Amino acid sequence: MIGLNHFLILAGALFCIGMFGALSKRNAIAILMGIELMLNSVNINLVAFSRFVTPKVLTGQIFAIFVIVVAAAEVAVGLALIFAIYRNRVSVNVEDFDWLKW
């Protein structure tokens, strides 16, 4: 029987995979991909709780729609920032962005 715990563990696994990708990759676009995986895992959590705790009122799904909206806006601005940095430095390797290092 697939219960709430199955979906929570799946969302936890996806979150940890996304966090690993966001913290350990060199390419800035790969870091954005990790962030998107984390946001998807949060959405799975929201919809699972909405289904198992309050099935009639779809608050979790509405919250998930807003998370998708914010994620789309964040990808747009993040990629615009990457383009701007690429124009100056001709690299998207985050180890090359060391202006602020001491």
Next chain:
Amino acid sequence: MNEVVFYILAAIIVIAGLLVVSLRNIVHSALFMVLAFIGVAGIYVMLGADFLASVQILVYAGAIAIFMVFGIMLTQRGNMQQTNLFSKQAGVTGVVSLGLFGLIVFLTSKTDWIKSTESINKDTIPTIADAMMSTYVVPFEVAALLLTVAMIGAIIIAKGVNKSQ
């Protein structure tokens, strides 16, 4: 039957996620990310969120993934083979991620969640529409404003400033 579908979808999502963060070619990573998004849409259908599954495929697999591929196209030059390498702290990050996953599994299995026994809501679109226009109308309008601001901001940041001004 339900369990078979769940385990197949979970395997697709987890394996695609692992391939996204571990492959060395960033275009391959982007393609497996699309597979992960489609798997998540399947999980939404399993949870009875059919409208959200359509939104997920339209927005995530259809727009955000394409956005990423365009970003890759405009910021990588030459060979795509070694474009997505690990940084120096990949080992420590892996240990921390595994530790966090263990903590999540332990805590979620220890908590007894208060579950409801009502039947699920089968007409999701009228319920979501009613709630969006009545209870959540302010976040709805703010989200529209956020999208407009993000679009204008992204255009200005990506266009750059003319140095002669």
